[in-house]
Structure formats: C-alpha cells, structure tokens
Amino acid sequence: MARTAEGTPGAPHILIVGGGYVGMYTALRLQKKLKRELKRGEVKVTIVDPNSYMTYQPFLPEAAAGNISPRHVVVPLRRVLPKCTVRKARVTELNHDEGWAIVQPLAGPPERINYDYLVMAAGAVPRILPIPGLAEEGFSLKTVGEAIHLRNHVLEQLEIAESTDEVEIRRKALTFVFVGGGFAGVEAIAEVEDMVRDATKYMRKITPQDLRFVLVEAADRILPEVGPDMGKWTAEQLRGRGIDVKMKTFLQSAVGGNVELSDGSRFATGTLVWNAGVKPSPVVRHTDLPLDERGRVKGTEYLTIEGMVRAFTAGDNAAIPDLTQEGMFCPPNAQHALRQSKVLAANIVRSLRGKSLKPYVHGNLGAVAGLGLHKGVANPLGFKLKGWPAWFFHRTYHGMMVPTFNRKIRVLADWTLALFLKRETVSLATVEQPRADFELAALDDVKPKEKAS
Incomplete structure (x- = not known):
C-alpha cells in the first residue's frame, strides 16, 4: 500500500486534485458514504488546492455588483470536510503509474504525496489569447479576488471621472469593455452596468449618458446556452x-488601454474584462495522464481516466462523453460538475468494494442567467422565461444549489437586505494596497530627520 503525506502506511489513500465543484462535492459524498471507514482510518482522503475554499462561481457577478458579500460565495473546505485532509498547496508534478504527486505548500520545500486513487478535478483557468496589451490591461472574473477587484476598480473609475474635468481622462474612465458573450461575460457586464447606473445617482458630474459599456463577442450571437431566440x-x-x-x-489590441476591434473601432478604456473562454488547468500538463487535442484529460462515461486504473476525472478539466448526444462531450458548466461528482464518488466507493462502475448520464435541464436586479433570462426544461420571472427563477435555483445551509442563509440574508436598503457603491481600492499609507507615513517621518542631519 501507499504511504500518505504524513507517512502512515496501510489504508487506501484517495488524492483529490482541486477543491472546486467536483473536488469538494466528491469529498463531501465520500465523507458520507465512507463515514465509518474514515473514522476508523481504513480510508484516507486528501484534497490539494491553492485555496482552502470552494468558490460558487455563478454568484461572482453579483458579488462584483455588491448584491452578495464576497465572503458568502465561498465555502471553507476544512469546515465542511472535517474527516478529510485539506492541503493548501499546488500540485507541480504527478505520476499516476507510480502513484505519487509533488505539491508545493505556501512555505517550505516541495513535498511528495503517495496515493492509491486519484481524482483529477483541477478545473479550468481563463484562456488568454496572444493579443497585444491583453495580459497587461485585462483581468477576468473567475475568482472571488477578481470579483472584489472588479468592483473596486469600476467604482474607482467613477471617482477618477468625478474628480477631473479633463475630457479624455473622463471618457477613458467611463468606458467599460467586456470581451466574451457567454454566461460569464453577459452576467458580468449586466450586473456591473446595473451597479454603475446606481452609483451615478450620487455623482455630481457623471450621468448615465456619460457611461459607455461595450460587449465584444466573436460569434454571431450571445448566450448560446439559452438558445438563439433568448x-x-x-x-x-x-x-x-x-x-x-x-x-x-x-x-x-489593448496596448496602453487603447482598444482596437476588428470592426475598425478604436477607443480608450480604463476597464477591460476578459471572459472569452477557459482552458484546462495547467496542472494536467505536468502529469502522465492522457490529454486530448484541447488539453483536457481523456475521460470515459464512467468518469474514469482513459487507459488508467483507479484514476477518475470530471468537470472543466475533463473530456467526458455526453451519452445523451452522440459524439459530444459534456459542457464545462456547474450543472454537469455537480452531478458528475455524485456519480464519481459513488464509483470510487464501488471500486473500493470491488463492484462494477455506473456510467454518467445527464440531460440538459436548461440554463439561467441574471442580468442585474429584477432582470434575467432562463429556459428551464425548455420553458422560456424573461425579465422578472427569469430573475426570480435564477435566484431560487442558485439559492438552492449554493453549498451548505450556512451559505444559503447568508446569501438569502444579503438578498433580503437588498430589498430594503440601498446598494453600497463605495470603492475600497485601498484594500489592494493596504501598506501604501503606512509606507507614506514612514517616508514622511524619515525626511525631517534627513533635513536635520
């Protein structure tokens, strides 16, 4: 048998790479299904992720717009997985044939973890194209940190425009560009525009007519998930x-904040948000796992990794056949990730007990998207909803799906308070440079001494 990171021999060790949807929900179900085995030390489960929390990504646009507290869109892994070992670290190398992974913790040298069963659930990262200026000027909306940054950055742009009469500076600050017309891009621009419009009510120099929001999409339609009509x-x-x-x-191009589009448009912007697709986490490239032409781990309908024993995968980093559509793969969305984790955990338990595995089959239940307060679009089970009904369905669905009772109550409290209290539109940009004032004060104290000497 393998040795765990702590050096205890004996019990089968399940290593889960990634603490997102698939990683956390798989561990939750293993914790439930293997309750007695985990308690007696007959099985060990370790989760490795750069963050010690799971992010409920559908709430990131609302967190960026101030409708939900950013702390309420994350679930602390150690709290919900007390019977598992949570390692806040990065996997830098993995060899499944030999059953080991190298992890880099926050401090200290890399460590080797030996394991028996693997769950590759590292998720996805933004797909950044080699566009001049994009890496320097743009940012995405995949993490809670980016949601906080986007909110503070956008509100700071309003402060810049409010504090100057320079036409070019004002025009640049009040121009907001979002690239990508999928769920992430559309929800982000809709929620942020809604927030900015509210914020202008308290500005003396800025009116809604001064704002310029641009959504750029390479395809001939937006939100393909809800169908062409919607x-x-x-x-x-x-x-x-x-x-x-x-x-x-x-x-x-976006060099120096000067945007150039393929339709010939050229203008300056102070905000460039990139949501034009994702790619599998770079972690998968540093393994011996089989990858397809798009860099995804090759999975099977049983959520096992093609050609490997005791290896499983699901979610955004995996190419899982969609048994409801011949020749297609499951799309990288939360709906599939949540349901895949249930089957994945069950198949690990069946594998441990020597039973046959079950395939993953799930038909699309539709999609929902929020477009700001009291606005939305949805097509649950083929029914077309628009406006307020879609917004209500969006909140009801995600309110039910957000993990843990604790987070459900906190999110519901945020939404309830928002019905009676005005939205906060204060920029807290200084939190991203918390030592700036301290360093300035220290420098100011040094100067008089230098003059005296």
Missing part, C-alpha cells in the same frame, strides 16, 4: 440599456 432577446435588452453589443467582432 440570446437575441438578451442582446436587445442590453442594447436597450445603452450597452453596445458587438457580435462577429474580435479584440485585436
């Missing part, structure tokens, strides 16, 4: 709010 309706709604929706358009 996508067209969403585009019309966004345009009705003054958002410039540019389809069949590419970002060609």
Whole structure:
C-alpha cells in the first residue's frame, strides 16, 4: 500500500486534485458514504488546492455588483470536510503509474504525496489569447479576488471621472469593455452596468449618458446556452440599456488601454474584462495522464481516466462523453460538475468494494442567467422565461444549489437586505494596497530627520 503525506502506511489513500465543484462535492459524498471507514482510518482522503475554499462561481457577478458579500460565495473546505485532509498547496508534478504527486505548500520545500486513487478535478483557468496589451490591461472574473477587484476598480473609475474635468481622462474612465458573450461575460457586464447606473445617482458630474459599456463577442450571437431566440432577446435588452453589443467582432489590441476591434473601432478604456473562454488547468500538463487535442484529460462515461486504473476525472478539466448526444462531450458548466461528482464518488466507493462502475448520464435541464436586479433570462426544461420571472427563477435555483445551509442563509440574508436598503457603491481600492499609507507615513517621518542631519 501507499504511504500518505504524513507517512502512515496501510489504508487506501484517495488524492483529490482541486477543491472546486467536483473536488469538494466528491469529498463531501465520500465523507458520507465512507463515514465509518474514515473514522476508523481504513480510508484516507486528501484534497490539494491553492485555496482552502470552494468558490460558487455563478454568484461572482453579483458579488462584483455588491448584491452578495464576497465572503458568502465561498465555502471553507476544512469546515465542511472535517474527516478529510485539506492541503493548501499546488500540485507541480504527478505520476499516476507510480502513484505519487509533488505539491508545493505556501512555505517550505516541495513535498511528495503517495496515493492509491486519484481524482483529477483541477478545473479550468481563463484562456488568454496572444493579443497585444491583453495580459497587461485585462483581468477576468473567475475568482472571488477578481470579483472584489472588479468592483473596486469600476467604482474607482467613477471617482477618477468625478474628480477631473479633463475630457479624455473622463471618457477613458467611463468606458467599460467586456470581451466574451457567454454566461460569464453577459452576467458580468449586466450586473456591473446595473451597479454603475446606481452609483451615478450620487455623482455630481457623471450621468448615465456619460457611461459607455461595450460587449465584444466573436460569434454571431450571445448566450448560446439559452438558445438563439433568448440570446437575441438578451442582446436587445442590453442594447436597450445603452450597452453596445458587438457580435462577429474580435479584440485585436489593448496596448496602453487603447482598444482596437476588428470592426475598425478604436477607443480608450480604463476597464477591460476578459471572459472569452477557459482552458484546462495547467496542472494536467505536468502529469502522465492522457490529454486530448484541447488539453483536457481523456475521460470515459464512467468518469474514469482513459487507459488508467483507479484514476477518475470530471468537470472543466475533463473530456467526458455526453451519452445523451452522440459524439459530444459534456459542457464545462456547474450543472454537469455537480452531478458528475455524485456519480464519481459513488464509483470510487464501488471500486473500493470491488463492484462494477455506473456510467454518467445527464440531460440538459436548461440554463439561467441574471442580468442585474429584477432582470434575467432562463429556459428551464425548455420553458422560456424573461425579465422578472427569469430573475426570480435564477435566484431560487442558485439559492438552492449554493453549498451548505450556512451559505444559503447568508446569501438569502444579503438578498433580503437588498430589498430594503440601498446598494453600497463605495470603492475600497485601498484594500489592494493596504501598506501604501503606512509606507507614506514612514517616508514622511524619515525626511525631517534627513533635513536635520
């Protein structure tokens, strides 16, 4: 048998790489199904992730817009997984044939973890194209840190515009560009525009007419997940709010904040948000696992890794056949990740007990998207919902799906308070440079001494 990171021999060791949807929910179900075995030390489960929490990503746009506290969109792994070992570290190398992984903790040298069963659930990262200026000027909305940054950054742009009469500076600060017309991009621009419009009520120099929001999408439609008709309706709604929706358009350059688009448009922006697709986490490239042409781990309908024993995968980093559509793969969304984790955990338990595995089969239940307060679009089970009903369904669905009773109550409290209290639109940009004032004060204290000498 393998040795755990702590050096205890004997019990089968399950290593879960990634603490997102698949990683956390798989561990939760293993914790439930193997309760007695874990208590007696007959099985060990270790989760390795750079963060010690799981992020409920559908709430990130609302966190960026101030409708939900950022702390309430994350679930602390150690609290919900007391019977598992949570390692806040990065996997830098993995060899499944030999059953070991190298992890880099926050401090100290790399460590080797030996294991018996593998769950590769490292998720995805933004797919950054080699566009001049993008890496320097843009940011994404995949993490709670980015949601906090986006909110503070956007509100700080309003402060810049409010504090100057320089036309070019104001125009740049009040221009907001979002690239990507999928769920992430559309929800982000809709929620942020809603927040900014509220914030202008308290500004003396800025009116809603001064704002410029641009959504750039390479395809010929937005929100393909909700179907062509609902996508067209969403585009019309966004345009009705003054958002410039540019389809069949590419970002060609963003050097120095000067945006150049394929339709010939050129303008300066102080905010460039990139949500144009994702790619598998780089972790998978540093393993001996089989990858497809898109860099995804090759999975089977049983959520095992192709050609490997005691190895499982699911979620955004995996290519899992969609048994409801011949020749297709499961899309990288939360709906599939949540349900895959249930089957994955069950198959690990069945494997431990020498039983046959079950395939993963799940038909699409539809999609929901929030477009700001009291606005949304949805097609649950083929029913088309727009406006307030869709927004209500969006909140009901995600309120039910957010993990743990603790987080459900906190999110519900945020939403309830928002019905009676005005939205906070204060920029806390200084939290991203917390030592700036301290360093300035220290420098100011040094100068008089230098003059005296």
